[in-house]
Amino acid sequence: MTTQTRLMTLDEFLALPETKPYTELIDGVPCQKPVGKVRHSRAQGSLERLLILHLATRDGTNWPELGFKFRRTSAGNLRVPDVSYYLPGSVEPDSDEDYPEVPPDLAAEVRSQGQGLPGLRARLAFLREQGTRCTLLIDPEARTVEAHDGERSWTALADDEVVLEQLNGFSFKVDQLFS
Numbered sequence: 001m002t003t004q005t006r007l008m009t010l011d012e013f014l015a016l017p018e019t020k021p022y023t024e025l026i027d028g029v030p031c032q033k034p035v036g037k038v039r040h041s042r043a044q045g046s047l048e049r050l051l052i053l054h055l056a057t058r059d060g061t062n063w064p065e066l067g068f069k070f071r072r073t074s075a076g077n078l079r080v081p082d083v084s085y086y087l088p089g090s091v092e093p094d095s096d097e098d099y100p101e102v103p104p105d106l107a108a109e110v111r112s113q114g115q116g117l118p119g120l121r122a123r124l125a126f127l128r129e130q131g132t133r134c135t136l137l138i139d140p141e142a143r144t145v146e147a148h149d150g151e152r153s154w155t156a157l158a159d160d161e162v163v164l165e166q167l168n169g170f171s172f173k174v175d176q177l178f179s
């Protein structure tokens with residue numbers, strides 16, 4: 001005899017209390033994100049600073065660990081990227097909405113110790129399917145960044161520069177994320 005797990009709707013999930021570390025709803029199943037350690041937090045904070053300081057992105061809005069609702073998926077989805085960024089005019093920065101339904105222009109995930117790359121790649125592919133223009137998969141241990149910028153995809157190594165044309169030429173050296 002097999003046991004079937006009932007999938008949770010997005011509305012049921014949103015009625016639950018917030019958790020730390022954050023819990024996401026992935027295709028109707030609640031999944032808790034791992035707790036970030038020092039290397040994870042350093043890379044996340046560095047990316048946020050670069051977005052704030054770069055001429056191409058400083059007028060936009062970025063949020064760490066903000067949840068996004070995806071109602072048009074077959075099962076409920078609320079995703080929480082490590083860093084989300086909106087170009088100016090993409091979303092209202094002063095909105096009272098708890099969870100935007102507009103996908104970010106950039107979503108970044110930082111690999112935590114013990115997290116598998118296939119799962120993180122699938123998370124970012126889901127966000128691109130929902131309309132996110134650029135994604136970054138930052139791996140502090142390998143000191144690499146897997147970048148997707150519109151139709152372009154590549155892996156950047158420690159000495160490489162990442163340039164995101166979809167974000168008006170936002171650029172950074174990979175090593176800047178880890179120092």
